Amino acid sequence: MMIRLTWRRVGAALAAASVAGAGFWLAAPYNISARLEHWPPVEYLLHGYMRNAVSNRTALTDPPPDMDMSDPALLRLGAGHFVAGCATCHGAPGVPRNPLVLQMMPKPPYLPETDPLELPEIHWLTYNGLKYTGMPGWAGAGRKDEGWAVAALVRALPGMSAETFRELAFAETDPPERAAMPFGTAGGTLSVVENCARCHGADGLGRDGTAPKLAGQSPDHLFRALTLYATDARQSGIMEPLAATLTEDARRDLARHYASLPDGTGGTPPFGQGDAARGEVLARQGAADRQVGACLGCHGQPGNRAPRIAGQHGRFVAAWLALWREDQVTPGPDAARMHAAAYGLTDQDIADLAAYFAGQTAP
Template sequence: MTIRLTWKRLAAGALGLLLLGMGFAWSGLFPIAASSGHWAITDWFLHWTMQNSARTYSSFQTPEEVRDDRAMVSAAGHFHQSCEVCHGAPGVPPSPVMQAATPPAPNLATTVGHYDDRELFWIVRHGVKYTGMPAWPAGDRPDEVRRMVGFLRRLPGMKAEEYRALTAAPPGPLSGCTGCHGTDGRGRGQADIPVIAGQNEQFLLSALRDFASGKRQGAVMQVAASGMSEAEMRAAARHFAELPGLRAGTLASGHAIAEHGLPGKQLPACRSCHAPGKNAPVLTGQHPAFLAARLRQWRGDDAVTDVRKPRDPMAVIARRIPETEIDSLAEALSRGDTGSAPHR
């Protein structure tokens, strides 16, 4: 007897399979125990699917610049705090507890070569579902992701001694801070790490609170600050504020925007806030590259449109600074030059 296939029969068959599958899921017989692992074909299929997805989405969900090899300390510090326990590191084996996950985290020194820079950026930024790989906790900090991609590219040839040098911190209650900022608070010579020695104590305390609450974005600092108590934050802010370093002086920079702003664009002068007696941070002596990077990060915050009600008023102010002026302004603010310069 010949059975004719009709749309009704196909629909009934599909509904039957769906009900069968739902019944199996309801029964609880599906093995979800991590101890059972995956079948080899399941493991291959899931990994193959992940690689294909990373390749496809990274082609249109990544910025033009996806890698920064110039600053390793902050990326290595974050890797040490957040990634090492699962993936291991040069000279440091991964936690056997985390390796009991299904799937276990791979040895990145041997697997990063399977991906190009755009794919690595996408994976670090967005994470991978159904694994222990989280998305980057600070969504608006692509600069941090670029530095992590640069660090990951160094892993295959990195020796244990180099890794320890990048992540070493003197023992003590402030080891979570000094690993990146250094015992002198000057950022270990890294252009992406601010000089906090001699900075305003209240500003440092407010920054720690904002990072811990998530009000301020920055994966490295959010991880570091979230584990600190209020007393520890106060002690750290006091300690670094008392170190010799940045001292508020007259911000008479030889740059028109710093001295006069741009009245036609409703851009106030930098010195109107960043001056002695103000709550804004001290800029003189700060790394020019750090200042320029922060201004560009604020310029990218398009969610803030009203300077009177912003998440951070600097986001609005920075967008009023011409892009062509940012680097020269950062240099002038860092030096604290005196004198005057014509408007450009």
């Protein structure tokens, strides 16, 4: 028997569906308790939609060409953040998930035993987070560059030994058994300085340029930088959560501590293929035809609050010059000035400047 479709019947069907939907919404028969597993069809719909949403949004995304995703230095930076910001929920090699998170629905996956997604998908989830799951977005607005270090680490977790993970995350902690990270704390039983040393080194000279050298910088610059991170005025998903836990006195003590450390006897190996001689010309004179400012007009000048960059690792110099060139908001309140100075730099200019400053001895 054929049923003839009329506007009256369509309207009646829509009205019935609306009444049924309203009844379902008011009666709330689907139990949303986190103690119960999802009904399989609901789980399939939710998880399938999530996978499609992430996959579609990363289909044309590739890791930055200047980042080696297997670089131990990048993995160390990712591990340094992961152990403080991610391991409580997702575990780590030799580190089980906290019992509290096992009562979440959905449960955060135990990443050392989870087949990893593609790198762009891991990066998207790291930076954007997921609604309705407890997975937060990245704390540093616009700092997508930082998320790649975590993505590289997550991609490498399956099959990684507990010893390797501890070496990546706590290489400079002494003794290493004090580096356990209890639930709800940023540094376990580490002191504030020891926690900073995981990325900046116990000597303040950084670890392969993924974090800056702090030794010998002016205490005013270091205190100001920590305060900007603590107050969300400078963006970094790695630094902001740590700096926000520090009191003003703790920030001043840290600044004095690192300012008092010797800044090393010389420069660092250059990073990438740069011409240090050409970089020196740019650093001293700039390039007026492209409105590129002279770096040394501010950096390293007595009384100027700009940080000293002579002797910084070339990797760090290159990364931040690229940030300043591409975005005048992301790094912080001085971004407009730095963006104007760096906007005209080419990739080769950046490599040349990185080679020059990396080879300099701090005054």
